Structure formats: structure tokens, C-alpha cells
Amino acid sequence: MAHLARRALLTAAAAGALPLRARAQGLAEGSWPSGTIRIVVPFAPGGSTDVVARLAAPGIQRALGVSVVVENRGGAAGSTGTDVVAKARPDGQTWLLTFDSHAVMPVLVPRLPFDLKGDLEPVTLIGGAPYVVACRPDKPFRDLAGIVAAAKASPSGVTFATPGNGTIGHLVMTLLGSRAGVQFQHLPYRGGGPAVNDAVAGHVDMVVGSAALVAPQVAGGTLRPIAQFGPQRLPALAQVPTAEESGFPGLQAEAWWGVFAPARVPAPVVARFHEALVSAFRDEAVSKQITEGQQARLVLAGPQELGRFLDAQIETWSRVVRENEIKAD
Missing domain, CATH: 3.40.190.150 (Bordetella uptake gene, domain 1)
Structure with a gap:
């Protein structure tokens, strides 16, 4: 009886598994997509x-x-x-x-x-797409070394905008500051548009966002790209050095x-x-x-x-x- 009960249980378990097995096999054999x-x-x-x-x-x-x-x-x-x-x-x-x-x-x-x-x-x-740090053309920043030097001269006085706390733009600037031994003042915005607008208006020193976010203002001359954080230069920003080229090996953010x-x-x-x-x-x-x-x-x-x-x-x-x-x- 125990043997028969065990066999019945195994048979039931196998039967219960069949629909799942059959479904996976059916998906693999061409019934997908079904809608x-x-x-x-x-x-x-x-x-x-x-x-x-x-x-x-x-x-x-x-x-x-x-x-x-x-x-x-x-x-x-x-x-x-x-x-x-x-x-x-x-x-x-x-x-x-x-x-x-x-x-x-x-x-x-x-x-x-x-x-x-x-x-x-x-x-x-x-x-x-690489993250890019950009500023108004009348700002003094020309490269990452200049940003770092300004932060050393005025601790917490160099501000940067991003679309929010914990965004990759926020994190890469935090990592840059840590590696350079300086601090930047982060100003989080609710979205990329407001962050870019305040950088163009001069209310914040820099904005950090994806290349797509800053591209219209860069093309229009209202923002100047300082550095990009991709593994190589973006063709559209061929004159803008990467962070690695600027003396920060391994510093990438895309x-x-x-x-x-x-x-x-x-x-x-x-x-x-x-x-x-x-x-x-x-x-x-x-x-x-x-x-x-x-x-x-x-x-x-x-x-x-x-x-x-x-x-x-x-x-x-x-x-x-x-x-x-x-x-x-």
C-alpha cells in the first residue's frame, strides 16, 4: 500500500508538472508570441x-x-x-x-x-550616452582640473545641478569630488529641464546630464561642455575630452x-x-x-x-x- 501510495503521489506530481513543462516547450517551439x-x-x-x-x-x-x-x-x-x-x-x-x-x-x-x-x-x-558636465559660456570653467581648482579655492562654493538625488549625474560628481579631495554643492531638481534652465540662467554653476539632455543648449551656444564621462569621445562632442583623458582613469558614467x-x-x-x-x-x-x-x-x-x-x-x-x-x- 505504501508503495502504491508513493507511486500515486509521484504520478500526480508529474501530472501537475506537465502543464508547466508543456507550456515552456510550446513557447520554445513557436506558440509564442500569442497576443x-x-x-x-x-x-x-x-x-x-x-x-x-x-x-x-x-x-x-x-x-x-x-x-x-x-x-x-x-x-x-x-x-x-x-x-x-x-x-x-x-x-x-x-x-x-x-x-x-x-x-x-x-x-x-x-x-x-x-x-x-x-x-x-x-x-x-x-x-x-555619456553624462556631460556643462556650464554657461561666461563661466570660468574650461576643464575638470579647473572645476577641481575652483572647489579647492571655495569649498562647497561650486554648484552643480542634476535631475535629482541619486541620479548617475549626482553620483559621478560625488565620485569625482571624492577622488579629487574636494566637495561640490549639489542642487537636485525635479527633472532635467529645470536643471538645464537654471544652468543657462546662471543660477547654478554647472549642470550634469546625459548628452541628449544638454545637446540642444550646446548646439545653440547657451551651454559649453566641459567634459564627458563616456569610455570614448562622442562624435558630436569630438572636441570635448573624457574624464579619463582629463586625468581620472576609470571615471565613467553613461x-x-x-x-x-x-x-x-x-x-x-x-x-x-x-x-x-x-x-x-x-x-x-x-x-x-x-x-x-x-x-x-x-x-x-x-x-x-x-x-x-x-x-x-x-x-x-x-x-x-x-x-x-x-x-x-
């Missing part, structure tokens, strides 16, 4: 992440043959929308397209309702966009969605809008590369947050 695909952007409409998602959607739709919708679910530094994806069914119908703040979310947002690494699967590193899936989405589905993303961004018109409109370099790296990149970003910026006791807005 409208949802790309969740964890920020309000109008920002760069929203723009990148909407640029990609038509190409993904063509590649997969189903409707693709972009859903904005902003709030709590991106964690609200991220939680939606982390808790979504792993059926390949819901994806997350997010920004560089993803890497600092665990240390900035207390009691996250999800596990950033355990509940989400890396899919594609779309690309990156805005970046990445795509994640709920954990346990079958690997073949992740691979196929990655291929659809790559196809969408390699479209000539889309690629031009990314490289020129967002001042970004396309990377289009796969899951393993995004996973390693995210690990490095979390390690770097979490340390800066903890060591300087930085809090979110």
Missing part, C-alpha cells in the same frame, strides 16, 4: 526611456507579427513599473525597458517589493537603456525577443534617431553582456551611495 506584447516603461511619458521604447515598438511588431504596446508605469524611482514586470507571468508577453537608475534602485529605494536580480532576466543592452524579462521566461523566447530588438534598432531611421536624437552609441548586446554590465554598475554606484549616505528625493 499583444507589452513593453513597460517605468517612467512618465516624454523621457528618453519612453522615446527609446516607442522607437523600437514598430520594428518589434514587424519582426514578431503581433501588436506591441508601450505602457508607462512611473513612480518610486522606477520601481513601480519594474515591480509590474517582476510579478508578470513568464510567458514572454510582458517586458521591461528601463534606464540607468535601475542599477541604483536597490540601494536608493528601501524595501523593494521584488528582487532585482532574482525576479528579472537580462535581455538586451540597447546602448549608452546613461543606458536595457530590456529585462520576468524570471523564468524560456530562453528561446528571450533569444527571439532579443533578435527582434536588434532588428528594430538596426533600422536606419531608428538608428539615426538614437545616435543623433539621444546622442547615444548603440550596443545591442545580449543577456550575458547585460548581466555583467548591470553587476558592474550596481557595484560601482551602490558603493558611492553607501559611502556618501545619499538618499533618494
Whole structure:
């Protein structure tokens, strides 16, 4: 009887596992996608992440043959929308397209309702754009050495604006100050637009934001770029040195966009969605809008590369947050 009971239990367990196994096998063998695909952007409409998602959607739709919708679910530094994806069914119908703040979310947002690494699967590193520090043309700053010298001469007297506490622009200037032995006065704004406006008006010494954020003012001559924090010079800022060229090896900070899936989405589905993303961004018109409109370099790296990149970003910026006791807005 015990043997029969045990066999019955095993049979029942196997039967219960069959639907999950069959579903994963079906997804892997071509039943996916089975309907409208949802790309969740964890920020309000109008920002760069929203723009990148909407640029990609038509190409993904063509590649997969189903409707693709972009859903904005902003709030709590991106964690609200991220939680939606982390808790979504792993059926390949819901994806997350997010920004560089993803890497600092665990240390900035207390009691996250999800596990950033355990509940989400890396899919594609779309690309990156260097953070740039810029000032009004009538300001005396010409390079990072000049900024550091001014801070040494007037402790806490050199101000810089960013779109908010805990943003990568805030963190990279904090790291620069730490490495140079100086302090800068951070003025957080609620968004990049107000920060840029006050830099143009002269209410703050500098603004630190993505290349796309400051590009219109740089092109119009109302802001002068001082340095960029990318791994190499951006073609549009070919005359502006990187931080590494300015004597700060390893000091890099880029805005970046990445795509994640709920954990346990079958690997073949992740691979196929990655291929659809790559196809969408390699479209000539889309690629031009990314490289020129967002001042970004396309990377289009796969899951393993995004996973390693995210690990490095979390390690770097979490340390800066903890060591300087930085809090979110």
C-alpha cells in the first residue's frame, strides 16, 4: 500500500508538472508570441526611456507579427513599473525597458517589493550616452582640473545641478569630488529641464546630464561642455575630452537603456525577443534617431553582456551611495 501510495503521489506530481513543462516547450517551439506584447516603461511619458521604447515598438511588431504596446508605469524611482514586470507571468508577453537608475534602485529605494536580480532576466543592452558636465559660456570653467581648482579655492562654493538625488549625474560628481579631495554643492531638481534652465540662467554653476539632455543648449551656444564621462569621445562632442583623458582613469558614467524579462521566461523566447530588438534598432531611421536624437552609441548586446554590465554598475554606484549616505528625493 505504501508503495502504491508513493507511486500515486509521484504520478500526480508529474501530472501537475506537465502543464508547466508543456507550456515552456510550446513557447520554445513557436506558440509564442500569442497576443499583444507589452513593453513597460517605468517612467512618465516624454523621457528618453519612453522615446527609446516607442522607437523600437514598430520594428518589434514587424519582426514578431503581433501588436506591441508601450505602457508607462512611473513612480518610486522606477520601481513601480519594474515591480509590474517582476510579478508578470513568464510567458514572454510582458517586458521591461528601463534606464540607468535601475542599477541604483536597490540601494536608493528601501524595501523593494521584488528582487532585482532574482525576479528579472537580462535581455538586451540597447546602448549608452555619456553624462556631460556643462556650464554657461561666461563661466570660468574650461576643464575638470579647473572645476577641481575652483572647489579647492571655495569649498562647497561650486554648484552643480542634476535631475535629482541619486541620479548617475549626482553620483559621478560625488565620485569625482571624492577622488579629487574636494566637495561640490549639489542642487537636485525635479527633472532635467529645470536643471538645464537654471544652468543657462546662471543660477547654478554647472549642470550634469546625459548628452541628449544638454545637446540642444550646446548646439545653440547657451551651454559649453566641459567634459564627458563616456569610455570614448562622442562624435558630436569630438572636441570635448573624457574624464579619463582629463586625468581620472576609470571615471565613467553613461546613461543606458536595457530590456529585462520576468524570471523564468524560456530562453528561446528571450533569444527571439532579443533578435527582434536588434532588428528594430538596426533600422536606419531608428538608428539615426538614437545616435543623433539621444546622442547615444548603440550596443545591442545580449543577456550575458547585460548581466555583467548591470553587476558592474550596481557595484560601482551602490558603493558611492553607501559611502556618501545619499538618499533618494
